[in-house]
Amino acid sequence: MTLASDRPFAPGGPGTGPDATGEVGLAWLAGAARDRAAAGLHRDPHVRRDGAAEINLGSNDYLGLSAHPDVIAGARDAARRWGGGSTASRLVVGTTQAHVDLENELADFLGFEAALVFSSGFLANIGAVTALAGRGDLIVSDTGSHASLIDGCRLSRARVVVVDRGDHEAVRAALADRTEQRALVVTDSVYSIDGEPAPIADLYAAARAHGAVLLVDEAHAVGVRGPGGRGIVAEHGLSGAPDLVVTSVLSKSLGSQGGVVLGTGLLRSHLVDCARTFIFDTGLNPAAVGAARAALGVLRANPDLPDRLRANARHLARACGAEEPQAAVISIIVGDPQRAVAAAAACRDRGVLVGCFRPPSVPPGTSRLRITVRADLDTATLDHVAGVVDEALRQVGVR
Incomplete structure (x- = not known):
């Protein structure tokens, strides 16, 4: 699918009239929004609430220092x-x-x-x-x-x-x-x-x-x-x-x-x-x-913090059935962007925040869950996260 937002748009000067699509001013935005939604590429920022009991594995707070x-x-x-x-x-x-x-x-x-x-x-x-x-x-x-x-x-x-x-x-x-x-x-x-x-x-x-x-x-x-x-x-x-x-x-x-x-x-x-x-x-x-x-x-x-982080990443990857990471990111390819969104939402509904990467952040066909591990999590929490991720992937038909 060619998205409306992919079209080059070069506004002309005053009085130049509509662009090549016949859309005047910002009227083309509505079509672009519809195309993104149809392709599963619409985005809404997740709003974190004070006091919410969420396990955040969607951030880049690798050492948990924030x-x-x-x-x-x-x-x-x-x-x-x-x-x-x-x-x-x-x-x-x-x-x-x-x-x-x-x-x-x-x-x-x-x-x-x-x-x-x-x-x-x-x-x-x-x-x-x-x-x-x-x-x-x-x-x-x-x-x-x-x-x-x-x-x-x-x-x-x-x-x-x-x-x-x-x-x-x-x-x-x-x-x-x-x-x-x-x-x-x-x-x-x-x-x-x-x-x-x-x-x-x-x-x-x-x-x-x-x-x-x-x-x-x-x-x-x-x-x-x-x-x-x-x-x-x-x-x-x-x-x-x-x-x-x-x-x-x-x-x-x-x-x-x-x-x-x-x-x-x-x-x-x-x-x-x-x-x-x-x-x-x-x-x-x-x-x-x-x-x-x-x-x-x-x-x-605490120079051992990076070692602890990478050990946690290896543990969670094994528990999720993913490839062993070489840093702190676990990438689980889902493929279809709408399925990736649904899987991330299923994780969020169970109190686990994970990243959901879709085009243009990743190539078409490789939409994924991106899980970023933290050094301050214990084994029980990591095992719980793995269970939530597995259930979410099964829910959207990936496993």
Whole structure:
């Protein structure tokens, strides 16, 4: 089915009349909504209620730190000291000492010379990509790249070559065939849809062999993989390596909000001067900064948390009859988007929240339940979740 929302829509100037479909103004939205509903692609945000007895396995709160008392106290104390908002862009008066301290602590923990905090991971990726590549440059991205990397590629106006997920030989070929002097390779280190790791060492070797820069999004790896939760890059001994840029988030394992780009001091200075999503965006709010700093402190003090998380993920995967995960995501393919929605709803009705991923987040025919495990759950809870998931899948005819 071709969705109405897939049609290119370029409004004309005043008095140009209806578009090619005969629809004036925003009248086409009604048809687009009907098409999405018919294809099982309509979405309504789930509203969490205070006090609701739900087991949340749909979030990315991998270590369960969003509700940790130290993290809550960190947010509260920062808000009391600095206020409810940062009040301005980072370059005006939106940078507090807490922002600087968080950047230094993140750089130290992840093994880089410097870090720059953005108000979200999405904006960190867009800011980094567009500041490092532009018209007349080449970007090589793979099909597993997060939407923020994809949008960064589009906004950069660079020539973009898309290769199959993790295909480092295709990356080498694209870099070898280029006519552009500068090139950037972008990838997730752990793919967000199914938790599979990318071949980071091979991708870095390919980039270095052809004078390119590798940008790695570690959003789903920090707090999950690597020594003490330092990520896939650290796992391969590449932290602080030349011509390597790492992005990550404060909104997953660190239980807060925000994004970060890590690299050299010169890279940080370049981003401050050139990354539009840093220059023109209001700085990350102080409470989120305080929460992230506290969460990082908890992770430092409990380096076994990532091991506990991955053990829980393996246990739940076995109980669900799913493949053993290599990170913290269990992906159960349902196929049809409407069945996936029904299965997620059946889980929710039984008090278990799981993710439901449909196109365009995943390829057509691969709609799925995406279950994200947490380090703070016990075995009895995990076994209960497995029973709920199995019953929901049987209810929609998948098992």
